[in-house]
Amino acid sequence: PAESAAITEEIRELLKQEDAVLVAHYYTDPAIQALAEATGGCVADSLEMARFGHDHKASTLIVAGVRFMGETAKILSPEKRILMPTLEATCSLDIGCPVDEFSAFCDQHPDRTVVVYANTSAAVKARADWVVTSSIALDVVNHLKANGEKLIWAPDKHLGSYIERETGADMILWDSACIVHDEFKAKALEDLKKVHPDAAVLVHPESPESVVKLADAVGSTSQLIKAAQTLPNDTFIVATDKAIFYKMQQAAPGKTLIEAPTAGNGATCRSCAHCPWMGMNGLKNIRDVLKNGDQEVLIEESLRQQAVISLQRMLTFNK
Numbered sequence: 001p002a003e004s005a006a007i008t009e010e011i012r013e014l015l016k017q018e019d020a021v022l023v024a025h026y027y028t029d030p031a032i033q034a035l036a037e038a039t040g041g042c043v044a045d046s047l048e049m050a051r052f053g054h055d056h057k058a059s060t061l062i063v064a065g066v067r068f069m070g071e072t073a074k075i076l077s078p079e080k081r082i083l084m085p086t087l088e089a090t091c092s093l094d095i096g097c098p099v100d101e102f103s104a105f106c107d108q109h110p111d112r113t114v115v116v117y118a119n120t121s122a123a124v125k126a127r128a129d130w131v132v133t134s135s136i137a138l139d140v141v142n143h144l145k146a147n148g149e150k151l152i153w154a155p156d157k158h159l160g161s162y163i164e165r166e167t168g169a170d171m172i173l174w175d176s177a178c179i180v181h182d183e184f185k186a187k188a189l190e191d192l193k194k195v196h197p198d199a200a201v202l203v204h205p206e207s208p209e210s211v212v213k214l215a216d217a218v219g220s221t222s223q224l225i226k227a228a229q230t231l232p233n234d235t236f237i238v239a240t241d242k243a244i245f246y247k248m249q250q251a252a253p254g255k256t257l258i259e260a261p262t263a264g265n266g267a268t269c270r271s272c273a274h275c276p277w278m279g280m281n282g283l284k285n286i287r288d289v290l291k292n293g294d295q296e297v298l299i300e301e302s303l304r305q306q307a308v309i310s311l312q313r314m315l316t317f318n319k
């Protein structure tokens with residue numbers, strides 16, 4: 001604790017010196033989230049991170065999250081210096097959607113509007129007509145469906161099938177998944193519900209359909225925090241990255257938060273409800289990147305100009 005207090009102090013000073021602000025995702029270490037809050041930065045879902053970083057006057061953004069979040073910030077704010085605690089922090093959805101294969105897939109369906117999740121590379125965003133995050137996906141797809149558009153959706157198959165079920169849109173889905181949410185188990189969740197019959201179940205839509213079906217509320221990270229704040233239950237079983245408990249508990253003080261089970265029958269889990277790439281962000285590498293300025297997100301300008309179109313569509317979208 002004494003060491004982290006010293007690093008925190010160092011970071012506060014460096015943020016001022018470097019005209020920098022910390023933009024953190026709910027899945028990062030609570031110490032990072034607390035520091036972002038205490039220094040005028042933000043802790044948010046991926047949509048609000050993009051908005052906040054774009055609107056903030058600081059010339060440097062420290063994006064604590066995963067690669068696509070840093071890239072989104074750079075695409076939207078090319079004049080800003082975008083640093084990440086580590087550029088190695090990727091996402092299984094980004095890895096699962098290489099641009100060449102994806103582009104060839106889109107070429108096979110030229111009549112379809114291409115909608116991609118924000119959890120993708122800049123190149124995939126550049127190939128898309130729309131980028132969405134889970135906060136805004138249903139609204140955008142409802143709008144496109146009302147226009148009579150047929151869609152390609154990538155990369156998350158669970159989120160895609162959830163959107164398909166909710167909106168009834170005509171969608172062809174790319175086959176990829178989030179390694180964290182894919183591991184939540186419906187059978188074990190049913191058993192846990194029996195132990196806590198009055199608990200409400202909160203589920204991120206990157207989870208499998210069988211888990212989503214057991215939910216009392218389905219939504220993005222910010223929507224799940226809101227649900228914990230507004231639902232009357234005293235206990236919540238939460239199927240998303242457990243680092244969200246830091247803000248969820250603040251939003252719902254006195255309520256009991258329980259992790260949804262990631263593996264039944266004693267089987268081992270790979271991620272155990274915490275994203276390994278989010279976990280690469282720490283106070284030390286935030287301090288180091290502020291000092292060294294390495295780990296800077298750079299995007300080739302012609303690619304950026306293409307990718308910004310689909311991203312801006314999301315940011316300016318009104319229901």
Ligand code: 13P
Nearest residue numbers: 045046047133134220221
């Ligand atoms: P949110 O947009 O809901 O914050 O989700 C981002 C993410 O990576 C979920 O796994």
Ligand code: SF4
Nearest residue numbers: 066091092178180275
């Ligand atoms: Fe990607 Fe899943 Fe990690 Fe979110 S939790 S960054 S979707 S691997």
